Amino acid sequence: MQQRAETTRRSVLEAAAHLFEERGYAGTSISDISALSGRTSGAIYFHYNGKESLALAVVEEHFATWPQLIDRYATGSEPALDRLVRLSYAVAEAFRDDVVVRAGARLWAERKAIDAPLPTPFVAWLDTVTALLRQARSGGELAPHVDPEAAAHGLVCAFFGLHTVSDALDGRRRITDHLGRLWLFLLPALQAHPAPAALLARVRDEGRAAVRGGALG
């Protein structure tokens, strides 16, 4: 019973995410979600109080994606800048491939039109990136003029902008290409000994296979 309830809840949440992503908050109704999920509106209201509560659940699920990813890259024997770049690719792939992440981002962009308090994403990202840049400073990877906190602010702006620009120009299909170009531009502003192409090659090729296998460093 527990299992079946969870299956229903999940299928309702995913149908809602598909519709919110495609049609936005105002363009989606409970009866659309019922039709797409194949669940009655009674079943939907058993799990969620209504559309606001479903939107909030999608945004919360979107936000819940990041701590796991961040944990994977926050520490390790690999250079901190390499881990930061890997993290940015993992985020870009989540945006490209995960409908709940995309729907959460769209709902967040429409947040002023939604009658539920949505969390603010940037503070946690600023903290995460600042912490990685401080590690890079300790490891001698960062150019002396770089202030970790100011640089973290610039990076968070650039990545958030990248997602918006890529969504508007090509529906995020080329997001990892755009991300690579962005790093080629930004890494020389960060690195003590600029070698952006070498870092990207490590991270994009053998590096990513290695990180999946747990063989960091």
Place this chain on the structure above:
Amino acid sequence: MQQRAETTRRSVLEAAAHLFEERGYAGTSISDISALSGRTSGAIYFHYNGKESLALAVVEEHFATWPQLIDRYATGSEPALDRLVRLSYAVAEAFRDDVVVRAGARLWAERKAIDAPLPTPFVAWLDTVTALLRQARSGGELAPHVDPEAAAHGLVCAFFGLHTVSDALDGRRRITDHLGRLWLFLLPALQAHPAPAALLARVRDEGRAAVRGGALG
């Protein structure tokens, strides 16, 4: 008569911008716009076909802000990077101070929920920034490794992200401070002879008074 019609049209457009900015597209009705502008809905429908057409007019007016600004900074005897930085401040101030610009940005963020085709902003900005960076290259201002087109993409992402982050964190009140920090981070990635603080001092202090007085260079 012509003049009076134009006054009515403008007051309707500005009331609509205030409401779209505050409540979003879905949260604004023609009767709200009528109440705020003090014009009858008959007068509103005389100028606009309805809410979609008003939203489109606000977004078009937002977009019409940029060519004038761009013209002011696109050429001149001043170094191209100085003009690019000045342009970015002028854009930030427009976002901070002009309700039509802010409303246009919000409507654009909600564009998928609006039943009218809205223009895409990034292409023109990419062209403008690329052209300024090519001038910087000709003037010897740009570091040799910088590719103007790739850097323009990075800058447009960063500035667009800055507006979103600043809107979410402090309602854009501190946008020019944030912009200064962003340039301190980005200019070392661009300049042939990095001196970001000196450039910002020129642009923010005497420089801006001079540009208003027409005494460029």
